Amino acid sequence: MKIIDVTLTLRPDMPTWPGQPAPSLTPHSRIAQGGSSNVSILSLGDHTGTHVDPPLHMLEGGYAAERLPLPPMFGLCRVLRYDGDGHIGAAWLERQSLPSSVSRVLFRTRNSEHWRRGDNEFDKTFTALDPTAGAWLAARDIVLVGVDYLSIEPFGSSPIGHPVHKALLGKGVIVVEGLDLHEVDPGDYDIACLPLKILAGDGAPARVVLMRR
Amino acid sequence: MKIIDVTLTLRPDMPTWPGQPAPSLTPHSRIAQGGSSNVSILSLGDHTGTHVDPPLHMLEGGYAAERLPLPPMFGLCRVLRYDGDGHIGAAWLERQSLPSSVSRVLFRTRNSEHWRRGDNEFDKTFTALDPTAGAWLAARDIVLVGVDYLSIEPFGSSPIGHPVHKALLGKGVIVVEGLDLHEVDPGDYDIACLPLKILAGDGAPARVVLMRR
Numbered sequence: 001m002k003i004i005d006v007t008l009t010l011r012p013d014m015p016t017w018p019g020q021p022a023p024s025l026t027p028h029s030r031i032a033q034g035g036s037s038n039v040s041i042l043s044l045g046d047h048t049g050t051h052v053d054p055p056l057h058m059l060e061g062g063y064a065a066e067r068l069p070l071p072p073m074f075g076l077c078r079v080l081r082y083d084g085d086g087h088i089g090a091a092w093l094e095r096q097s098l099p100s101s102v103s104r105v106l107f108r109t110r111n112s113e114h115w116r117r118g119d120n121e122f123d124k125t126f127t128a129l130d131p132t133a134g135a136w137l138a139a140r141d142i143v144l145v146g147v148d149y150l151s152i153e154p155f156g157s158s159p160i161g162h163p164v165h166k167a168l169l170g171k172g173v174i175v176v177e178g179l180d181l182h183e184v185d186p187g188d189y190d191i192a193c194l195p196l197k198i199l200a201g202d203g204a205p206a207r208v209v210l211m212r213r
Numbered sequence: 214m215k216i217i218d219v220t221l222t223l224r225p226d227m228p229t230w231p232g233q234p235a236p237s238l239t240p241h242s243r244i245a246q247g248g249s250s251n252v253s254i255l256s257l258g259d260h261t262g263t264h265v266d267p268p269l270h271m272l273e274g275g276y277a278a279e280r281l282p283l284p285p286m287f288g289l290c291r292v293l294r295y296d297g298d299g300h301i302g303a304a305w306l307e308r309q310s311l312p313s314s315v316s317r318v319l320f321r322t323r324n325s326e327h328w329r330r331g332d333n334e335f336d337k338t339f340t341a342l343d344p345t346a347g348a349w350l351a352a353r354d355i356v357l358v359g360v361d362y363l364s365i366e367p368f369g370s371s372p373i374g375h376p377v378h379k380a381l382l383g384k385g386v387i388v389v390e391g392l393d394l395h396e397v398d399p400g401d402y403d404i405a406c407l408p409l410k411i412l413a414g415d416g417a418p419a420r421v422v423l424m425r426r
Contacts, residue, residue, distance in 0.1 A: 003283045010279075011412040020241065020252065025413060028233065028258060036371035037271050037378075038415035039233065043256040045241060050410075058250050066223075070216045070422060074405070158249035165250075192287070194407035194420035197263075199224040200238060202251035207407035207420070209283060 004189075004210045006106075006179045008049040008115060010042075015114070015122040017150055020045040046203030047150070052195040053175040056202045058165040065201030072143035072174045077104035077191035077210065079184050082127065087154055090132035098140075104191055105137070106146040108181035115148070116182035124155040134164030138171045144193070146176035146208070179208060188213045217402075217423045219319075219392045221262040221328060223255075228327070228335040230363055233258040259416030260363070265408040266388040269415045271378040278414030285356035285387045290317035290404035290423065292397050295340065300367055303345035311353075317404055318350070319359040321394035328361070329395035337368040347377030351384045357406070359389035359421070392421060401426045 008014065010023045023044035029035035046065070047053070055062025080096055082088050088107060098105070109127040126149035129137070134153065137145055145152065145168060152175050153164035168175050176193055190211040195204035221227065223236045236257035242248035259278070260266070268275025293309055295301050301320060311318070322340040339362035342350070347366065350358055358365065358381060365388050366377035381388050389406055403424040408417030 001284075001287075003287070005283060005410070007410045009410050009412050010414075017252075021254065025259070025411065031271075031273050036375070038269055038273075039230075040259050040415055041234065041256060042259050042409075042411060042414070042418075043254060046238070046253050046255050056251055058244075060244050060251075070218060071214075074214075074216070162249070192405050192407065194405065194422070196255075196409070196418055197218070197220045197222050197420060198238065198255060199222050201223075201255070202253055205255075205409055207410060209407070 002212050004184060006181055006184060006210055007207050008178055008180050010044060010049050013120045014049060015120060016045060016048055018122055020047065023048050044205065046198065046201050046205065048205060050178040050206050050208055052193065052204045052206050053165065053169060053177065054202060054204065055169040058162050058169055062169060065195060065198040065204035068174065068195060068204065073193040075104065075190060076102065077106060077189050078102045079106045079108055079181065079186050079189060081108045081186040083110070087128050087130040088133045089130045090136035093133055093136050100141065103142055104144040105142060106179060106181060107148065108184055108186065109148055111149040112180060112182040115180035126155065128152060128154045129164050130154070131163040134167040138167040138173065142173055144174040144176065146179050148179045148181045150178050152177055176206065176208060184210060215425050217397060219394055219397060219423055220420050221391055221393050223257060223262050226333045227262060228333060229258060229261055231335055233260065236261050257418065259411065259414050259418065261418060263391040263419050263421055265406065265417045265419050266378065266382060266390065267415060267417065268382040271375055271382055275382060278408060278411040278417035281387065281408060281417065286406040288317060288403060289315065290319060290402050291315045292319045292321055292394065292399050292402060294321045294399040300341050300343040301346045302343045303349035306346055306349050313354065316354055317357040318355060319392060319394060320361065321397055321399065322361055324362040325393060325395035328393035339368065341365060341367045342377050343367070344376040347380040351380040351386065355386055357387040357389065359392050361392045361394045363391050365390055389419065389421060397423060
């Protein structure tokens with residue numbers, strides 16, 4: 001069984017959302033300095049790199065990271081490839097003819113080329129789901145949606161109130177952001193997505209892998 | 214398929230290794246204060262709660278968290294129950310008659326009662342593997358060993374140079390610490406253990422689940 005790691009490496013020079021700090025790793029104990037082991041302190045925004053959004057991220061009163069349900073995180077997952085320039089909309093989704101057996105969907109877009117190249121700068125023009133795509137997915141029996149940049153909806157969605165996040169999180173759909181899909185061909189896989197179990201966390205850094213069916 | 218979460222919840226009042234800080238979650242953006250979403254900064258020692266030890270933790274020049282191999286993290290896993298008062302030794306392991314098909318082993322001990330109760334204090338008398346057990350496991354085709362407290366070897370092992378860590382990490386065995394096994398009956402499961410992918414990390418907080426076979 002081949003395991004494909006679709007997780008971004010947490011590194012100080014990785015792109016983060018504008019205004020959010022880069023992750024840091026600070027030495028706490030060092031063998032080289034007489035310590036009995038190497039131990040470090042990790043500090044990072046809880047929406048850094050590959051991560052899961054609990055409802056609390058966008059919905060006041062929504063549940064937090066430690067209560068994310070686990071069954072949606074495992075099982076059959078379809079990777080769709082989108083090569084368009086604009087954002088993904090309902091009309092394009094409709095044309096993909098998703099069978100009812102598929103309840104987890106990941107979108108590989110041009111964004112993943114950033115991860116292939118190891119880019120360090122945040123790209124505000126990243127490809128995402130438009131509000132029609134959010135509504136389309138929320139209206140179906142979808143349990144997990146994953147994207148290959150740091151938000152599931154376009155940059156600048158604050159003024160319109162993040163309709164894609166709210167449609168999906170309000171329906172209890174697991175939203176996974178920051179996937180590195182540059183090595184993943186379209187098709188069906190088994191996904192394993194495991195976010196950190198953070199009490200009251202409004203985001204949860206995760207490790208995500210795909211296994212080819 | 215029943216998924217059993219064997220991960221400790223990251224919380225400010227959880228027990229941590231003496232001298233290591235508690236995890237903290239600091240608000241970065243709050244909807245209640247006019248932000249467009251809830252985002253926080255997580256800070257934690259990389260050996261906090263449920264975590265994996267890469268070789269770099271104890272072996273200078275050993276590889277770090279981002280290079281931990283993934284195949285050992287998935288597959289058949291046996292949970293052994295140890296009810297003794299002392300530490301686990303080779304003689305006890307020998308009596309368990311592990312078949313050669315079992316290459317992943319977790320130890321449920323009295324330690325897990327701390328997690329059942331939600332104890333906040335670090336217990337220096339935790340049960341662990343003694344050096345004979347470390348050598349016994351390292352001499353076999355074991356790829357993953359997990360324990361239900363914060364170290365795989367007894368408290369106070371620094372003066373003797375952490376022989377259990379070094380035997381296992383030197384052999385490339387995945388060491389998982391801080392598992393909560395209080396709800397897990399002895400027997401065979403499928404494990405999924407996914408540590409954060411931290412560049413140069415000497416430890417990696419993880420989410421770990423068991424699925425009953």
